[in-house]
Amino acid sequence: MSATTPRTPRPSFAIGTVKVRPGHTREIGLPITKLVTGSEISLPVRVIHGRHDGPVVWVNAAIHGDEVVGVEVIRRVLSRLSAKTFRGTLLAVPIVNVHGFMAGDRYLPDRRDLNRSFPGSARGSLAGRIAHLMMREVIDKCEVGIDLHTGSDRRTNLPQIRADLDDPRTRALAEAFGAPVIVHAKLRDGSLRAAARERGATVLLFESGEAMRFDAWAIEAGVAGVLRVLAALDMVDADTLNNDALATPPPVLVSRRTGWVRARRTGIVNLDATLGQRVEVGDRLGGLSNSFGKTLRLVKADRSGVVIGRTTAPLVNRGDALVHIAEIEGAEPPGIPDHPQAAEAFDALDEISVL
Structure with missing residues (x-):
């Protein structure tokens, strides 16, 4: 009888003060600050820590508090995934700007734009502290990220990916996402994408729909795209997509x-x-x-x-x-x-x- 090498179990995933065991899903709140009432405000994160090895990826939405499309995209994506069959780890942050989201406001209470405050500081402004927390607990643990946005200031956007198309891996994942158009976009100082790229992560920025609206076409494009990227990274099986149209990325148009x-x-x-x-x-x-x-x-x-x-x-x-x-x-x-x-x-x- 031939001896076989026992498989080393995948280690637990540490985030905040908790550890998530392989094959399990955990929802946690990373403390941000307290309201004047004493109630705690936390950054909501769901961790899907698969049984099997694979990439560590994050997906986030509502970095601007009025951009609700991405929140629904993440909810629908999470409903399709199981830690039992998942390969790798997914960190889902449906609402980054919690204060703005509760108020239906794009900005934070001090009118700062959170997406111009990265990488932030542990002792900085409220925006800087949230950015620092997001970087330390989420982005620094990941190699790929998808940042979900919508149009601002009474504008609506066609589903599109904005990314560094000169980077081969970024371009391949942008094409896998399958949005109708992918746009080569420069990095903006203080943005999540710029800070994450500086730390070595591959980042796709998805734009679709209008602020404070659940446009069905915008949501569906986002859900399909995120699932296609997870499939391209071999984190989910093709049958998870459950649809030939989702499994095969459509041709995309490229703009510079x-x-x-x-x-x-x-x-x-x-x-x-x-x-x-x-x-x-x-x-x-x-x-x-x-x-x-x-x-x-x-x-x-x-x-x-x-x-x-x-x-x-x-x-x-x-x-x-x-x-x-x-x-x-x-x-x-x-x-x-x-x-x-x-x-x-x-x-x-x-x-x-x-x-």
Whole structure:
């Protein structure tokens, strides 16, 4: 009888003051501060520590308190996962900006933007302390992260990934996510993505939908994308996706340059442009009028590409951002697909035009 080497059990995962055993899920609260009533405010984290070895990944949402789409994305993703079959470890943080989320506010009580406060400091402002806690207990333990966002300031966004496309691993995971468009985006000082990249993590930033709205199409794109990334990292089996459309990432369009068409006059805007729409230079996107309906100015595309964002505000001032257009790589002439995958991606965009 041949001897076999006994398998070494996977160690428990330490976070905060607790340890999560392999094959188990644990919800914990990492203390942030106290309210004036004495009630404690904590950073909510669910740890799925799989029985089998694999990457350590985080997914977070609501770093801006009014961005609720990602919270629902995480809830639905977690409902599909089991620590018994999971490979690796997932740290899910559905609400990073707890104060803002409770108030329905993008910012913290002192009006600081949490996503400009990383990596933070243990003795800094409230924003700095939350950022420091997130870095120490979550990000520093992980090799890959997905940061979920929505449009801000009465804007809505097409599902899209923003990432460093010059990094091969980041680009591969961005393509695996399967959002209609992936955008090469520079790092912003103080952002979670910049701080995490500085620590060596691979980070995808997902944008989809509008603040304070549960847009079904935005949520579904996020759920599918997160599950595809977990599958690409071999953390879940294909049958976890339970759908051929989820298991196989659709073709994506790549952009390295985007720009906003801005209001040339102050007035009331009526936009015809829809998310995912293909446009060419000079195409009409809408019009600006005064309160009596007199047309003051037409809104026209200043570049060819795909509409990836637009304002939802009817009243605009001169200079306000109206329509966000992404120029697409590999299109010749601009905005026209020149290969089958691009054509399929444009067809997919047509199916999810929502406004």
